[in-house]
Amino acid sequence: MPDANVLPDATTTDGALLVLAIVLPAAGVLLSFVLGGRYAERIASVLLPSGLFLATIIFADVWQSGHPLIYIVGDWKPPLGIALRADGLSAAMMVAMAIVICAVAIFAHADFGTRPGSVEARAPFAFWILLMAIWGAMNMVFLGGDLFTLYVAIELLTFAAVPLVCLDGRAETLQAALRYLLFALLGSILYLVGTALLYGSYATLDIVLLSRQVRMEPATLVAATLMTIGLFAKTALFPLHLWLPPAHAGAPAAASAVLSAVVVKGSFFIVVRLWFDVMPGMLGAAGAQLFGALGAAAIVFGSVVALQQQRLKLLIAYSTVAQIGYLFLMFPLALDTAAQLQGGGALTGGMLQAISHATAKAAMFMAAGLIYATLGHDRIAELGGAARALPMTIFAFALGGVSLIGLPPSGGFLAKWLLLEAAVATGQWWWAIVMLAGGLFTSGYMFIVLSSAVAPSSEPLKLRVAVPRYQEAAALALALTSLLLGLVALGPVDILLVGRPDSMMVGPR
Amino acid sequence: MTILSVFDIGLVVLLLGIGASTIAAREAFAAVIGFVVYGLLLSIAWVRLSAVDVALTEAAIGGGMTGMLMLGAVARLRVAKGSDTRASLPARVAAGVLSAIVAAGLAIAILSPPEAIPTLAPMVMENLAQSGLGNPVAGVLFVYRALDTLLEKVVLILALLGVWSLAPDNVWGGIPGLRVYARPDSTLTFLAQLLPPVGIVVAIYMCWVGAKEPGGAFQGGTVLAAMWLLVMIAGLTSVPSISQTWLRVLVVVGPVIFLAIGLAGMVLANAFLAYPSGYAKPLIVAVEVALTLSIGVALGLLAAGPPERVQQQ
Numbered sequence: 001m002p003d004a005n006v007l008p009d010a011t012t013t014d015g016a017l018l019v020l021a022i023v024l025p026a027a028g029v030l031l032s033f034v035l036g037g038r039y040a041e042r043i044a045s046v047l048l049p050s051g052l053f054l055a056t057i058i059f060a061d062v063w064q065s066g067h068p069l070i071y072i073v074g075d076w077k078p079p080l081g082i083a084l085r086a087d088g089l090s091a092a093m094m095v096a097m098a099i100v101i102c103a104v105a106i107f108a109h110a111d112f113g114t115r116p117g118s119v120e121a122r123a124p125f126a127f128w129i130l131l132m133a134i135w136g137a138m139n140m141v142f143l144g145g146d147l148f149t150l151y152v153a154i155e156l157l158t159f160a161a162v163p164l165v166c167l168d169g170r171a172e173t174l175q176a177a178l179r180y181l182l183f184a185l186l187g188s189i190l191y192l193v194g195t196a197l198l199y200g201s202y203a204t205l206d207i208v209l210l211s212r213q214v215r216m217e218p219a220t221l222v223a224a225t226l227m228t229i230g231l232f233a234k235t236a237l238f239p240l241h242l243w244l245p246p247a248h249a250g251a252p253a254a255a256s257a258v259l260s261a262v263v264v265k266g267s268f269f270i271v272v273r274l275w276f277d278v279m280p281g282m283l284g285a286a287g288a289q290l291f292g293a294l295g296a297a298a299i300v301f302g303s304v305v306a307l308q309q310q311r312l313k314l315l316i317a318y319s320t321v322a323q324i325g326y327l328f329l330m331f332p333l334a335l336d337t338a339a340q341l342q343g344g345g346a347l348t349g350g351m352l353q354a355i356s357h358a359t360a361k362a363a364m365f366m367a368a369g370l371i372y373a374t375l376g377h378d379r380i381a382e383l384g385g386a387a388r389a390l391p392m393t394i395f396a397f398a399l400g401g402v403s404l405i406g407l408p409p410s411g412g413f414l415a416k417w418l419l420l421e422a423a424v425a426t427g428q429w430w431w432a433i434v435m436l437a438g439g440l441f442t443s444g445y446m447f448i449v450l451s452s453a454v455a456p457s458s459e460p461l462k463l464r465v466a467v468p469r470y471q472e473a474a475a476l477a478l479a480l481t482s483l484l485l486g487l488v489a490l491g492p493v494d495i496l497l498v499g500r501p502d503s504m505m506v507g508p509r
Numbered sequence: 510m511t512i513l514s515v516f517d518i519g520l521v522v523l524l525l526g527i528g529a530s531t532i533a534a535r536e537a538f539a540a541v542i543g544f545v546v547y548g549l550l551l552s553i554a555w556v557r558l559s560a561v562d563v564a565l566t567e568a569a570i571g572g573g574m575t576g577m578l579m580l581g582a583v584a585r586l587r588v589a590k591g592s593d594t595r596a597s598l599p600a601r602v603a604a605g606v607l608s609a610i611v612a613a614g615l616a617i618a619i620l621s622p623p624e625a626i627p628t629l630a631p632m633v634m635e636n637l638a639q640s641g642l643g644n645p646v647a648g649v650l651f652v653y654r655a656l657d658t659l660l661e662k663v664v665l666i667l668a669l670l671g672v673w674s675l676a677p678d679n680v681w682g683g684i685p686g687l688r689v690y691a692r693p694d695s696t697l698t699f700l701a702q703l704l705p706p707v708g709i710v711v712a713i714y715m716c717w718v719g720a721k722e723p724g725g726a727f728q729g730g731t732v733l734a735a736m737w738l739l740v741m742i743a744g745l746t747s748v749p750s751i752s753q754t755w756l757r758v759l760v761v762v763g764p765v766i767f768l769a770i771g772l773a774g775m776v777l778a779n780a781f782l783a784y785p786s787g788y789a790k791p792l793i794v795a796v797e798v799a800l801t802l803s804i805g806v807a808l809g810l811l812a813a814g815p816p817e818r819v820q821q822q
Contacts, residue, residue, distance in 0.1 A: 011780065016775065019775070019781045022656075023768065023771075023772065023781075026659075026764075026768065027768060029667070030666070030764055030765050030768070033666060033670070033757055033760065033761050034754070034757045036757070071780075071781070072780060073655070073656045073780065073781055073782050074653065074656070074774070074780055074781065074782040074783045075778065075783040076636075076652070076653045079632075080629060080632055080633065080636065080653045081653050081654070119682075120681070120682060121678070122673075122676060122678050123674075125681075126670055126673070126674040129670060130670070133663070133667055136663075140660070148654070148657060149656065149657055152657050152660050155661075155664050156660060156663065156667065159664055159668050159671060160667055162671060163670065163671040163674045166674075169675070169678070193615070197615075200626065201627070203627035203628050203629050204629070217621075218617050218618055218621045219618035219619075219621065219622070222614040222615070222617055222618040
């Protein structure tokens with residue numbers, strides 16, 4: 001039963017911060033559209049850091065009070081109106097995504113920078129507006145307390161993400177973008193049909209109100225299934241991952257980073273909301289095992305295909321397919337004896353995996369972009385000498401890999417540790433085997449890349465361009481964040497449980 | 510059997526038939542025509558279900574605007590080589606299986622309805638009076654769930670940006686590649702001179718009446734877009750370049766005013782997107798007017814496509 005803490009009763013103090021987290025990016029998009037490409041970067045460079053600042057305040061607020069922040073939009077309480085809620089999951093994800101987006105913005109200055117006085121150019125104009133839109137859409141995904149508001153959020157996310165894929169206008173990226181669009185729109189439609197069915201059954205789409213009324217009945221099951229399939233397609237969970245590798249590998253480096261690190265986490269987060277918050281008792285043992293099995297298949301398939309890649313960016317993209325699989329292992333592991341999904345170690349592990357993958361993968365895509373820019377290609381076999389030319393970049397790439405493999409003290413280590421612990425505690429040893437095998441595969445493809453990059457080059461390297469130092473620093477900073485994320489175990493990791501109906505509430509500190 | 514139920518059964522049979530023939534059509538052009546007819550029939554079905562707002566939207570967006578966009582795509586495909594490539598057999602089988610599963614799921618859900626179907630409609634009507642609106646749909650869109658409506662308009666702008674971003678770099682800021690059929694004294698010219706005054710009045714009426722009766726910004730905006738496209742295609746007015754400031758201002762004016770009124774609500778009323786008591790209706794009408802303009806321009810530009818040539822001075 002939901003706790004008194006999550007009642008959508010009233011706007012809490014500081015609840016207006018949540019409005020700001022949605023209004024700022026929206027205002028940035030509108031303003032940049034009018035003022036044009038000459039100002040879009042400047043607007044983003046003011047708004048994106050303020051977004052990080054805002055997310056940090058919300059995080060601190062939720063952590064210290066131990067209660068979610070709530071804002072009732074338009075002064076109309078659910079079910080008639082919409083509530084925005086920031087619980088521990090939202091606050092943690094908001095901060096993590098804001099960090100990644102800010103780092104991407106710094107990195108992107110080299111490729112999409114605009115000099116004062118220059119005329120508006122296509123790619124920078126689109127890039128900065130889309131980046132702000134992704135930031136706003138993600139905030140809305142994390143804060144939306146209503147299933148239809150979440151639909152609007154993933155629509156925003158889709159329309160912001162798809163044009164990023166084909167920003168450089170090559171024919172194959174257009175094809176990849178179109179394929180992505182088709183998968184994503186299919187996902188939207190299925191999700192929308194599901195929300196309509198739920199509204200028809202319960203006359204509300206508010207997450208808290210729904211969670212009290214939801215019953216095991218055909219319409220609800222059909223709705224949940226359709227919504228889940230739709231969200232899986234958007235998250236690129238195996239076997240609906242076909243769109244991801246060409247889209248993420250073909251985009252410009254800054255766009256790949258934000259697509260792989262941030263965008264797929266949006267639809268994943270809604271899957272978590274749906275099953276952990278709206279209907280924690282509906283998934284059941286069979287459903288949870290199915291989610292886990294799809295995750296396991298993604299890990300094995302993604303890793304094996306990644307091992308066979310000749311191109312660095314495609315390898316990283318297939319690695320994303322595999323790492324998304326880990327996110328779904330938490331479902332069977334979070335199921336308690338009463339077949340309820342519980343917010344405990346498994347959920348914490350899953351969310352940490354999402355955050356550590358976001359930081360590590362963004363760093364790796366940035367590193368790959370720098371390697372491509374310097375060498376003029378990203379063929380893995382011919383990376384010899386890259387470590388000498390770009391030591392900082394290769395180091396960032398390696399640190400990202402450390403987190404993906406799950407070595408201490410990285411965020412990936414803590415995430416996999418928590419998931420393994422849950423697997424042992426619930427006696428589901430088979431998921432532990434999958435995780436360990438996945439770690440081996442990941443070490444395998446990281447080894448292939450790194451051994452090639454640190455090898456001396458057969459002929460003197462012809463460096464195309466000297467990449468700016470701040471780009472390397474942005475990649476390294478994210479990789480270090482991912483590496484040191486494991487240290488949150490000493491501090492704010494329990495924020496993830498704030499506002500969970502089933503957790504023991506931590507009192508005010 | 511009453512005459513109306515005969516009509517309904519006929520409508521359903523027709524809908525299924527048109528739907529099947531649209532899928533079976535081998536020519537893309539024929540399929541699009543089927544799709545447009547399907548949309549118009551569907552809007553009649555919505556009228557029969559007393560959902561006039563949905564019917565108007567379906568006719569304007571589902572049948573009209575989407576049909577226009579698809580006709581444009583077909584025309585482009587004819588020019589491009591390899592337009593007759595059909596989807597591979599596995600892709601078609603997969604699409605068929607997925608559709609069948611979704612249809613079966615919906616059938617299960619709809620054929621076993623709960624005993625009492627819950628609804629928020631009474632609650633919506635009860636609270637509508639204090640906003641001064643008469644149309645419950647407008648109430649949901651602009652009072653209770655204004656946040657969703659506001660952000661949907663931002664989605665429309667992102668869609669437009671997505672289309673523009675397909676332009677080649679060297680024509681950025683140029684003129685969209687809308688085909689112009691400028692032949693003097695043709696029927697098209699005649700229609701393009703005759704219809705817009707009527708269309709503009711209809712659009713204003715739809716926007717104005719939306720507060721009380723079915724109608725509203727989206728339907729009004731679509732009519733405006735259609736009129737604008739008509740005069741552009743007939744060559745009576747030039748297609749503007751996408752770098753024009755007035756154009757960009759018109760695209761965002763609706764969401765900007767909506768956002769500003771929403772923020773003012775934090776100070777003047779109790780919350781973001783709340784209206785000060787007594788001023789709800791005039792403010793909502795102001796938002797709707799601005800949104801009608803923005804939607805009209807954005808839809809027109811979406812149909813006009815990405816820039817294709819540089820502006821000649």
